Amino acid sequence: MTSTVENDRQAASEVxxxxxxxxxxxxxxxxxxxxxxxxxxxxxxxxxALAELDQAYRHLKNDKNFLAEFHHDLExxxxxxxPLYFAERLTKQMGGARIMLKREDLNHTGAHKINNCIGQxxxxxxxxxxxxxxxxxxxxxxxxxxxxxxxxxxxxxxYMGSDDIARQSPNVYRMKLLGAEVVPVTSGxxxxxxxxxxxxxxxxxxxxxxxxxxxxxxxxxxxxxxxRDFQSVIGIEARAQCLKQFGTMPDAVVACVGGGSxxxxxxxxxLEDRDVRLIGVEPAGHxxxxxxxxxxxxxxxxxxxxxxxxxxMQDSDGQVLDTYSISAGLDYPGVGPEHAWLKDIKRAEYVAxxxxxxxxxxxxxxxxxxxxxxxESAHGxxxxxxxxxxxxxxxxxxxxxxxxGDKDIPTMAKLDGISLD
Numbered sequence: 001m002t003s004t005v006e007n008d009r010q011a012a013s014e015v016x017x018x019x020x021x022x023x024x025x026x027x028x029x030x031x032x033x034x035x036x037x038x039x040x041x042x043x044x045x046x047x048x049a050l051a052e053l054d055q056a057y058r059h060l061k062n063d064k065n066f067l068a069e070f071h072h073d074l075e076x077x078x079x080x081x082x083p084l085y086f087a088e089r090l091t092k093q094m095g096g097a098r099i100m101l102k103r104e105d106l107n108h109t110g111a112h113k114i115n116n117c118i119g120q121x122x123x124x125x126x127x128x129x130x131x132x133x134x135x136x137x138x139x140x141x142x143x144x145x146x147x148x149x150x151x152x153x154x155x156x157x158x159y160m161g162s163d164d165i166a167r168q169s170p171n172v173y174r175m176k177l178l179g180a181e182v183v184p185v186t187s188g189x190x191x192x193x194x195x196x197x198x199x200x201x202x203x204x205x206x207x208x209x210x211x212x213x214x215x216x217x218x219x220x221x222x223x224x225x226x227x228r229d230f231q232s233v234i235g236i237e238a239r240a241q242c243l244k245q246f247g248t249m250p251d252a253v254v255a256c257v258g259g260g261s262x263x264x265x266x267x268x269x270x271l272e273d274r275d276v277r278l279i280g281v282e283p284a285g286h287x288x289x290x291x292x293x294x295x296x297x298x299x300x301x302x303x304x305x306x307x308x309x310x311x312x313m314q315d316s317d318g319q320v321l322d323t324y325s326i327s328a329g330l331d332y333p334g335v336g337p338e339h340a341w342l343k344d345i346k347r348a349e350y351v352a353x354x355x356x357x358x359x360x361x362x363x364x365x366x367x368x369x370x371x372x373x374x375x376e377s378a379h380g381x382x383x384x385x386x387x388x389x390x391x392x393x394x395x396x397x398x399x400x401x402x403x404x405g406d407k408d409i410p411t412m413a414k415l416d417g418i419s420l421d
Contacts, residue, residue, distance in 0.1 A: 024271035024272055024347060025268065025271050025272060027338065027341070028221065028224070028225055028337075028338070031221065032220070032221020032222060032224070032225065032308075033221075033337075034224070034337045034338045034340070034341035035340075035341040035344060035345070036302075036309065036341075037302075037308070037309050037310050037337035037338070037340040037341050038221055038224055038308050038309060038310075038337035038338070038341075039220070039221060039308055039309055039337075040220040040221050040307060040308075041220065041304050041307050041308065041309070042200075042220050042307045043204060045204055045207060046200075046203065046204060046207070046220070046307075048207075049203070049207045050220055050221065050222070052127070053123070053127075053222060054221070054222045056123060056126065056127050057123060057222055057225075057226050060122075060123065060126055061226075061229065066122060066126060069122060070118060070119055070122055070230075073118045073122075073151075074115065074118060074233060077108060077118070077151065078107050078108050078114050078115065078118065079106065079107055079108050080107070080115075080233065080237070081237045081241070082102060082103045082104050082106050082107060082234075082237065083103045083106065083241075084100050084101070084102055084103070084237075084238055084241035084242065084245065084398070085100065085101045085102075085103050086098060086099075086100055087099045087100070087101050087365070087368075087369050089368040089369060090364065090365065090368045090369055090385070091388065093364070093368060094385050094386075094388040094389045095388075095389055096388040096389045096390060096391045096392065096393060096395075097251065097252075097387070097388040097391035097392065097393065097395040097396060097397050098388075098393070098395070098396050098397070099384060099385070099388050099397050099399060100242070100250070100396060100397065100398045100399070101369075101371070101398075101399050101401045102234060102237075102238045102266060102398055102399065102400045102401060103401055104234060104262065104400060104401055104402050104403060105371070105373065105374070105377070105401050105402070105403050105404035105405075106404075108147070109140065109143050109144045109147050110140065110143075110403055110404045110406060110407070111140040111144070111374065111402060111403030111404070112231060112234060112261070112262045112265060112400070112402045112403065113140045113141045113143075113144035113215060113261075113403075114144040114147065114148070115230055115231050115233055115234070115265070116144075116213075116215065116227050116230040116231050116261060117141070117144040117145050117147070117148045117213060117215075118148055118230070119226070119229075119230035120132075120148075120211070120213045120214075120226070120227075120230070121145075121148035121149065121151065121152050121154065121213065122152075123211065123226075124152070124154060124211035124213075125152050125154075127211065129154075129209060129210060129211035130154060130155060130209055131154060131155040131156075131157075131206065131209050131210045131211070132145060132149050132154050132155070132156050132157075132210070132211045132212070132213050133156070133157045133158070133159070133199050133202050133203060133206075133210055133211075133212050133213070134156070134157075134158050134159070134199065134212070134213045134214075134215060135158070135159045135160070135192065135195040135196040135198070135199040135214070135215060136158055136159070136160050136164070136171075136192070136195065136215060137160075137161070137164050137191060137192030137195070137258070137328045137329045137330075137331055137332065138164070138168055138171070138327065138328040138329030138374070138376065138403075138407060139160065139164070139168040139170075139171025139172060139174070139175070139328070139407055140171065140329065140374075140403055140407065141213075141215030141216075142158040142160060142171065142172075142175050142180070142182070143171050143174050143175055143178070144215075145158060145180070145213050145215070146158060146174070146175040146178035146179065146180035147178055148213075149178070149179070149180065150178050150179055156178075156179065156180040156181070157180065157181045157182075157183060157202065158175055158180050158181070158182050158183065159183050159185055159195040159196075159198045159199045159202070160172065160182055160183070160184065160185065160195050161184075161185045161189070161190040161191040161192060161193075161194050161195050162184045162185060162186045162190045163189070163190040163191055164190070164191055164192065164195070164328045164331075165182070165184055167328055167410065167411055168328055168407055168410075169410065170406070170407055170409075170410070171407050183198070185197075185198045188322075189322045189323070191323070191328070191331045191332075192258075192259075192328070192329075192331055192332045193305075193306075193320065193323075193332055193333055193334075196214075196219075196306055197306065199212060200212070200306065200307075214227060215227075215259070215261065216258070216259025216260060216261040216332075216336060217231075217259060217260050217261045217264045217336030217337075217338060217339070218259045218260070218305075218306065218307075218308060218310070218334055218335070218336045218337070219306055219307045219308060220306075220307030220308055221308070223307075224308065224336050224337055224338055227261050227264075228261070228264045228265065228268055228336075228338060230265075231261050231262065231264060231265025231266075231268075232264075232265050232268045232269055233265070234262070234265040234266045234400065235253075235265060235266040235267060235268050235269035235270055236269045238250075238253070238266055238269075238398055238400075239269050239270060239273075242396065242398065246396060248396070249270075249273055249275065249276050250276055250396040250397060250398045251275075251276070251277065251391065251395040251396050251397065252276070252277040252278075252279055252384075252387065252391075252395075252396075252397045252398070253266055253267060253270055253276060253277070253278050253279070253397075253398045253400070254279045254280075254281060254380045254381075254383060254384040254387070254397060254398070254399045254400070255267070255279075255280060255281070255380050255399070255400035255402065256280075256281050256282075256283075256327075256330060256376045256377055256378075256379040256380040256400075256402060257280035257281060257282050257297070257330075257335060257339060257350065258282075258283070258294065258325075258327075258329055258330035258331070258332045258335075258376065259332055259334070259335060259336055260280065260335050260336040260338075260339045261336070262376075262400050262402035262403075263280045263339070263400065264336060264338055264339065265400075266398070266400045267280075267342070267348060271342075271347065277349065278342070278347065278348040278349065279348070279349045279350075279351065279383065279384075279387070280297070280339060280348055280349070280350045280351075281350075281351055281352065281353050281379045281380045281382070281383045282294065282295035282296070282297055282298055282330070282335075282350060282351070282352045282353075282379075283295060283325035283326075283327060283330040283331070283352065283353065283354075283355075283358070283379055284298075284352035284353055284354035284355075284357075285323075285324040285325050285326070285354060285355060286324065286354065286355065287354055288352055291321075292324040293323065293324060293325065293352065293354075294313065294323035294324060294325045294330055294331050294332055294333065295313075295352045296310075296311040296312050296313050296333060296334055296335050297311050297335055297339065297340070297343050297350040298350060298351070298352045299313070300312050300313050300314065300333075300334075300335075301314055302340075303318055303320075305320060305333065305334045306334070308337050309337065310334050310335055310336065310337045310339075310340045311334070311335055311340045311343070312333055312334050313333035313334075314333070320333050321333060325355070326355040326358065326359070326375055326411065327358070327374070327375035327376040327378075327379065327408075329374070329375075329376040329403075330376050330379065351383055353379045353380075353382045353383050357379075357382040357383075358375060358378040358379045358381075358382050359375075359378070359415070360382065361373075361378045361379075361381040361382035361385055362375060362378040362381075362405065362408075362412070364381075364385070365378070365381060371401070371404075372404055372405035372406065372408075372409075373401055373403070373404065373405050374402060374403035374404060374405050374407065374408060375405065375408045375411065376402060376403060377399075377400070377401045377402045377403055377405075378405075380399050380400060380401075380402075381399050381401070384397050384399045
């Protein structure tokens with residue numbers, strides 16, 4: 001993998017030398033486009049609902065009372081700011097750049113998902129929607145949605161693929177404890193893609209009283225924009241923390257990418273810092289060459305899925321392919337449209353890490369730092385570890401540790417042949 005990292009690094013240097021002229025932080029345009037990506041490809045009934053949401057968000061994102069309530073809950077309920085932690089023993093093991101972990105795993109509910117859910121639950125409250133629905137893969141977004149629904153007194157239904165329910169049973173029970181109804185989705189691949197489709201169908205049927213909390217930077221406009229904005233607190237903090245601790249910007253920022261909200265959240269405040277490399281890590285599953293992966297930016301084609309144009313895993317006839325990753329939260333055939341655009345203009349780099357590499361990184365962080373990362377986060381960590389070994393000791397890598405691995409203990413125990421019954 002080291003040679004691949006070195007090649008990626010050289011390519012990124014060439015991109016920086018050429019320069020990028022776009023004003024990166026002003027996207028999307030008024031119709032929700034990031035270059036050719038994004039937009040609104042939905043039924044007429046949802047166009048009205050999306051217009052209502054867009055109008056409400058554009059007003060409320062500058063409303064002092066809304067912002068005060070959002071930031072109050074981030075501090076006093078979520079527990080922000082999350083630390084920027086120096087993984088000293090891991091850094092020593094790799095023998096290169098300093099590896100800094102943005103500790104989103106320490107948030108209330110155990111992942112970055114709560115940042116976005118607080119913001120969207122407040123939108124539901126201000127818009128007078130008493131019921132919220134959500135989709136979830138690894139369960140963290142479902143837990144966060146159920147949590148904020150309880151916090152604000154909203155009814156909550158969560159759609160989750162039956163395969164994901166089987167591998168994420170602790171999070172399913174957490175949602176139920178919080179008062180949410182969890183609906184198994186048995187159609188299609190029985191994973192995140194199908195859960196999202198079922199949630200969209202629910203929204204069409206109940207649009208008058210229901211707010212749909214989308215968990216990632218995908219879906220029809222304005223969702224990619226507003227989810228990014230709510231998650232950008234991660235990058236705002238990381239940027240300020242790095243400047244405070246080191247007096248300089250990081251050399252690279254690394255995050256895993258499924259739909260891409262944790263990555264977009266940490267990337268966005270760095271977009272115009274041209275010397276900071278932004279690296280998104282997709283799940284290569286059993287290997288890109290096997291077809292058993294979920295890496296649309298690495299191996300996909302441009303198409304339309306669940307309301308937006310982006311890179312997708314699809315066959316020659318345009319049919320969406322089944323995907324695979326050991327991490328349920330990355331097991332999705334598409335990616336947020338802003339990531340697609342950043343790939344095309346070469347402002348961000350996108351690479352892939354397979355299951356074995358992610359599992360190795362998971363165990364390394366366990367034993368060297370006493371931290372159990374989510375298997376999703378372990379993908380980003382795996383690439384960062386190899387990248388660090390190619391860099392000098394005065395350089396800095398920030399890894400977005402997007403969630404903790406408690407939810408993945410049953411998966412790890414099964415791999416180790418251990419019964420938890």
